[in-house]
Amino acid sequence: MADVNFKTANPPASPDGDATPLTRPELHPDEPVITPHCDLIELLFYAYRDFTSDPDERLAAFDFGRAHHRVLHFVDRNPGMMVTDLLAILRITKQSLGRVLKQLVDKDFILQKPGPLDRRQRLLYTTPTGHALARSLSSPQSERLSRALATLPPGSDDIVRQFLHAMIDEDARDAVAEMIYNTDRPARSLSAAAVAPTMALPEGADPDRNSDRK
Amino acid sequence: MADVNFKTANPPASPDGDATPLTRPELHPDEPVITPHCDLIELLFYAYRDFTSDPDERLAAFDFGRAHHRVLHFVDRNPGMMVTDLLAILRITKQSLGRVLKQLVDKDFILQKPGPLDRRQRLLYTTPTGHALARSLSSPQSERLSRALATLPPGSDDIVRQFLHAMIDEDARDAVAEMIYNTDRPARSLSAAAVAPTMALPEGADPDRNSDRK
DNA sequence: TTAAATAAGTCAATATGGCTGACGTAAATT
DNA sequence: AATTTACGTCAGCCATATTGACTTATTTAA
Numbered sequence: 001m002a003d004v005n006f007k008t009a010n011p012p013a014s015p016d017g018d019a020t021p022l023t024r025p026e027l028h029p030d031e032p033v034i035t036p037h038c039d040l041i042e043l044l045f046y047a048y049r050d051f052t053s054d055p056d057e058r059l060a061a062f063d064f065g066r067a068h069h070r071v072l073h074f075v076d077r078n079p080g081m082m083v084t085d086l087l088a089i090l091r092i093t094k095q096s097l098g099r100v101l102k103q104l105v106d107k108d109f110i111l112q113k114p115g116p117l118d119r120r121q122r123l124l125y126t127t128p129t130g131h132a133l134a135r136s137l138s139s140p141q142s143e144r145l146s147r148a149l150a151t152l153p154p155g156s157d158d159i160v161r162q163f164l165h166a167m168i169d170e171d172a173r174d175a176v177a178e179m180i181y182n183t184d185r186p187a188r189s190l191s192a193a194a195v196a197p198t199m200a201l202p203e204g205a206d207p208d209r210n211s212d213r214k
Numbered sequence: 215m216a217d218v219n220f221k222t223a224n225p226p227a228s229p230d231g232d233a234t235p236l237t238r239p240e241l242h243p244d245e246p247v248i249t250p251h252c253d254l255i256e257l258l259f260y261a262y263r264d265f266t267s268d269p270d271e272r273l274a275a276f277d278f279g280r281a282h283h284r285v286l287h288f289v290d291r292n293p294g295m296m297v298t299d300l301l302a303i304l305r306i307t308k309q310s311l312g313r314v315l316k317q318l319v320d321k322d323f324i325l326q327k328p329g330p331l332d333r334r335q336r337l338l339y340t341t342p343t344g345h346a347l348a349r350s351l352s353s354p355q356s357e358r359l360s361r362a363l364a365t366l367p368p369g370s371d372d373i374v375r376q377f378l379h380a381m382i383d384e385d386a387r388d389a390v391a392e393m394i395y396n397t398d399r400p401a402r403s404l405s406a407a408a409v410a411p412t413m414a415l416p417e418g419a420d421p422d423r424n425s426d427r428k
Numbered sequence: 429t430t431a432a433a434t435a436a437g438t439c440a441a442t443a444t445g446g447c448t449g450a451c452g453t454a455a456a457t458t
Numbered sequence: 459a460a461t462t463t464a465c466g467t468c469a470g471c472c473a474t475a476t477t478g479a480c481t482t483a484t485t486t487a488a
Contacts, residue, residue, distance in 0.1 A: 279472095279473060279474075280473095280474090281473075281474060281475090306474085306475070306476090307475075307476065307477085309475085309476080309477085310474065310475050310476075313473090313474080314473095314474085332484075332485070333483080333484065333485090334482095334483060334484045334485070335484095
């Protein structure tokens with residue numbers, strides 16, 4: 001199978017009869033021919049597809065999946081974080097997290113320690129093994145980023161950074177930036193509410209009573 | 215539940231005893247303190263998390279999931295595409311695609327037509343309904359992109375475009391660009407091999423004989 | 429013209445990672 | 459003392475992916 005073989009398949013891009021003129025029925029005159037930023041939508045899909053595929057093989061060697069990767073990554077980057085914070089970041093339920101977290105703890109990649117101030121908490125840390133795995137998973141991603149940025153004019157890093165930051169939900173943006181860039185952590189904590197804010201529910205008559213979702 | 219409440223939880227970022235000094239055992243002197251581009255890795259996660267969450271509610275109204283969205287999107291953008299091409303883009307198996315595709319066809323969002331040149335093909339088209347849904351799904355994503363780009367200096371669009379393009383696997387890059395930007399389609403076809411190229415297997419002794427994967 | 433490759437579909441079984449709902453327990457807050 | 463919070467768990471369900479095997483047309487190549 002050749003490297004780049006264009007197959008010359010379908011000349012008429014019309015589902016109607018072979019001789020029917022090409023007309024999309026529901027195309028209003030004021031409707032733009034293509035969706036604005038359709039290229040970016042697709043580029044984002046492809047970029048993320050390949051970006052996330054990098055660590056997959058290494059993960060499989062430990063019988064882990066992408067869910068484990070995400071947990072391991074954020075715990076490694078935020079040692080001592082609360083389970084609640086992790087839930088807010090990943091936007092999954094306690095039960096979903098529970099499964100993968102248990103496996104990571106059982107296999108000694110993540111360690112849980114009671115919070116010294118609030119003893120209800122089980123603060124999360126990576127073990128040395130876990131830290132090493134987290135590193136080996138993020139390194140191909142980091143290299144991909146380096147290669148990509150190297151092709152761009154100098155100063156593009158910041159444009160990309162700003163772009164991605166601006167793509168985040170407005171309510172979560174500040175908390176995310178806080179989390180990412182506060183590497184000298186001055187007794188700070190993650191704000192679950194800010195990373196994944198609750199809907200502003202009307203006062204009283206709260207339907208969210210016994211829910212797992214924040 | 216307050217809007218932005220920082221909880222001031224865990225001052226010591228060390229899993230060891232409360233009074234133990236903070237030292238990561240496996241931190242070689244030549245190991246960088248943080249992974250390069252760790253911020254970008256996380257920004258990409260958050261950006262994509264929120265980017266993909268946009269169409270979810272609309273999707274649920276039709277009992278569809280993200281898999282349906284992806285199929286619908288690419289078929290809408292590439293009318294007359296082959297099933298094989300779709301498999302290569304999505305990087306899933308024929309069986310996985312089969313299910314969602316069948317549902318989309320059954321519910322009259324996608325239409326299959328035998329290829330006029332190669333009658334083995336079942337070329338894919340969106341119906342008017344399908345096209346409308348595809349539009350309504352991509353529009354919030356497009357708006358998010360517009361809002362994000364509006365915050366950046368002029369000319370940033372191209373930087374972002376180039377960045378995302380450079381993030382794609384090198385072998386697939388050209389085919390992707392071809393697919394995205396050839397809106398005036400001159401009897402062209404997608405190249406499945408280029409979008410998701412096969413590993414260059416050694417001649418003879420091909421283990422990939424009866425596989426579903428390209 | 430026979431053989432092989434390709435496009436597409438299918439059946440069956442399995443795994444992963446999500447979800448809801450219902451409970452329980454310990455600790456902190458009010 | 460009552461409530462809220464942090465965390466965990468059991469049970470079941472669903473969506474989406476996987477592998478492997480097999481069939482049917484149809485096209486292409488030996």
